[in-house]
Amino acid sequence: MLDKTIGDELHRLAAVRSAQNGMSSQLTSGSQPDYWFYQTCTEFGFYQTCEKGSKCMFVQITDVPFMANACEDLYGIKIADIEKNIETTNKHYGGLTPLGPDGKLGSCVLWPNGEVDPWAALSVLESPGVEQPVLWVDGASHHAWTHPSASSDQPSVIDARKTIRGQVEDFLGQDCKTMTSDAPAVLEGRGWKDRFFDF
Numbered sequence: 001m002l003d004k005t006i007g008d009e010l011h012r013l014a015a016v017r018s019a020q021n022g023m024s025s026q027l028t029s030g031s032q033p034d035y036w037f038y039q040t041c042t043e044f045g046f047y048q049t050c051e052k053g054s055k056c057m058f059v060q061i062t063d064v065p066f067m068a069n070a071c072e073d074l075y076g077i078k079i080a081d082i083e084k085n086i087e088t089t090n091k092h093y094g095g096l097t098p099l100g101p102d103g104k105l106g107s108c109v110l111w112p113n114g115e116v117d118p119w120a121a122l123s124v125l126e127s128p129g130v131e132q133p134v135l136w137v138d139g140a141s142h143h144a145w146t147h148p149s150a151s152s153d154q155p156s157v158i159d160a161r162k163t164i165r166g167q168v169e170d171f172l173g174q175d176c177k178t179m180t181s182d183a184p185a186v187l188e189g190r191g192w193k194d195r196f197f198d199f
Contacts, residue, residue, distance in 0.1 A: 041071035045086040046119060098124055098132060107131035108176035110167050112160060114140030135163055 006012045040046055047067035050056035064079075071077040077085075099105055105128055112135040113120040119142060127134045137145065137160040144153075145160040 041075055041077045041082055042085050043089045045082050098128055105129045108171040114142055114144055117142040
């Protein structure tokens, strides 16, 4: 995506997609390429594991080496490389302290997390500043609010969709290239739930 010799952003994205199509025969989930797994090898390292001897409530057969070995089998990416990739990603995005590469807090970022999402512990759960609010969705699983609406949706997910839509509309009305404050979010003594669920 950074190779400007390919052309503008659209042409670079098309080149990435073309390269991904070449990998689709190697790594697919059903009929679609599994881009998420590729990202675990090259950026995030988020693996659903259940280590032997742990207190994990699931079958204890899937550990980090088991998951990471697939990265080597498919892409030649070793565990040591995955660790470096995770370090690079965290350095670039700030990890749990989301500062940009310039050391400044970015703007127009919303951090939604579900209560029963096992990956929520790896996310930003406290607003680092007013430009990056958080949203905690009670009783919700991983990105439950991104699924199509259904009559069976729990109220917290319905509320989350409204909150996210409102926040995105607010962001679209701002100049998200600039940062107005480095200060942490101060919610005037109220909890973050009050801020996001007051309509």
